[in-house]
Every structure is written in C-alpha cells, then in structure tokens.
Amino acid sequence: MGVTMDGTKQQRRGNTRQRIQDVALELFAEQGYEKTSLREIAERLDVTKAALYYHFKTKEEIIVSLFEDLTKPIGDLIEWGRHQPHTLETKQEIVRRYSLALAGAEPLFRFMQENQATVRELRIGETFKDRMRGLRDIIIDPEAQLADQVRCISALFTLHAGMFMMQDLEGDFEKRREAVLEVAVDLVTQAHGSTHGGA
Structure with missing residues (x-):
C-alpha cells in the first residue's frame, strides 16, 4: 500500500489544474x-497564459492550492487523532500515517525545504506551523515526562529529516521510507514504555 512518487504523479496527471x-x-x-x-x-x-489564468491568477495561488491538496491527508490525520486515546497503538498509527502523507507530498516538502524564505512570506508557512502544532498535540501525552514528549515530537521530525537526508542512502525510496519509519516508531514506543513502566 506504499505511496510512490510515480503513483502520485500518475493519479494527478489527468486534470488540468493538477x-x-x-x-x-x-x-x-x-x-x-x-x-x-x-x-x-x-x-x-x-497552453496560453489566458488558459493558465483561468485556473490560477498568481504563482502564490498555485503553491497555496498545492499545499492545500497535498497536505489534506495531514489535516485528516490531525482530525482523526483528536478523537483517539493517547495509547501506544494510536501514536504508532499517527507516525505511520504521517509517513505516508509525507511521501505523497514529497515534491511540495522539497520545495518548502529549498525555498524557506519564500515559504515564510507566503501564507503556507503559517499554515504549516499550525499543522505541526496540531500533530504535536495529538502525538504527545500531556501527562508524560518532558523527555518522552520530546521523543514523540522527535519521531515526527525524524520522518522529515529522513525525507531530505536519505536520498544518498542505498535502497529504493520505499525501503528508505520504511527504515526511517521504523526509527520513528521506535521513538514513540520508547517514550510510551518509559511513561508506562515498560508496558
């Protein structure tokens, strides 16, 4: 059920806006x-500039629409997570789903990484911070020790770092994604075990 870059592009190729x-x-x-x-x-x-203009009037509109489309699974994940208990299974599922969402939006996140100054000026920068806060709120257990809260947040950033740093590692995209996911799941598992006496 892996999301591949090619699969994502093929699904999106049919429609002019995409x-x-x-x-x-x-x-x-x-x-x-x-x-x-x-x-x-x-x-x-x-196409003519007029045809393009029919869909988007500015470059910012294009980026904002891409951000909204490609990060919708992250918004859906946050909404789902708000209604789940703070169990180990929930945290592991959040990390798994977030890994898939990042894989599906990889070109957008690469753009954001390489154009940080531009992103700060566009409204997607603030929206992305809000999404990250939403993820933080559903993955940490407010009663957990601070170090365990940091482990849970670090699991999310491990997925981010893995997306950008693992290009030079051996193996195909999916194998690298699974290796990074394994490390992120280990972090939330370790945090949960520490908080709940090794449970």
Whole structure:
C-alpha cells in the first residue's frame, strides 16, 4: 500500500489544474520560485497564459492550492487523532500515517525545504506551523515526562529529516521510507514504555 512518487504523479496527471500544479512545482525546483514566471509555466504546459489564468491568477495561488491538496491527508490525520486515546497503538498509527502523507507530498516538502524564505512570506508557512502544532498535540501525552514528549515530537521530525537526508542512502525510496519509519516508531514506543513502566 506504499505511496510512490510515480503513483502520485500518475493519479494527478489527468486534470488540468493538477497538471499546472505539477509543472509549476517542477519549474520552481529547477530555477527557483522567484525566477519562474506564469508565462514560463504556460509555455511548459503548451497552453496560453489566458488558459493558465483561468485556473490560477498568481504563482502564490498555485503553491497555496498545492499545499492545500497535498497536505489534506495531514489535516485528516490531525482530525482523526483528536478523537483517539493517547495509547501506544494510536501514536504508532499517527507516525505511520504521517509517513505516508509525507511521501505523497514529497515534491511540495522539497520545495518548502529549498525555498524557506519564500515559504515564510507566503501564507503556507503559517499554515504549516499550525499543522505541526496540531500533530504535536495529538502525538504527545500531556501527562508524560518532558523527555518522552520530546521523543514523540522527535519521531515526527525524524520522518522529515529522513525525507531530505536519505536520498544518498542505498535502497529504493520505499525501503528508505520504511527504515526511517521504523526509527520513528521506535521513538514513540520508547517514550510510551518509559511513561508506562515498560508496558
């Protein structure tokens, strides 16, 4: 049930709005957000600027729409997590689902990593911080010791770091993702065992 980059792109290829998003993200990655114009996006798509304008009036609209589409699973995860008990199983499931959500949104997170100044200026920067706070609130047990709360939060950041740092490691994308996920699950398991006397 792994989400692959190719699978994600194939699902998104059919619709014009999604094609615009994907091509814009490719161009932003190649030459940077600031140096990419709507005209260049239209040319790469082989459509008129007016056709592009029908869907998006600015580059920011494209990025915001991509962010909203690709991070919807994260919003859904936070909503699900708010109604779950603070059990080990819940925390492990949060980490698993978040790993899949990150894999599905990998091109967007790469853009955010490589364009941090731009992201801070766009409203997606604040929205992403809100999502991270939401994840923090559902993965930590407020009664846990501080070190265990840090372990749970670190599990989320392990998934982030793994996405950007593991490109140079051996194995295919899915094998690397599973290895990073294993480490993140170990962190929440260790935190839970420490808080609940090794349970």
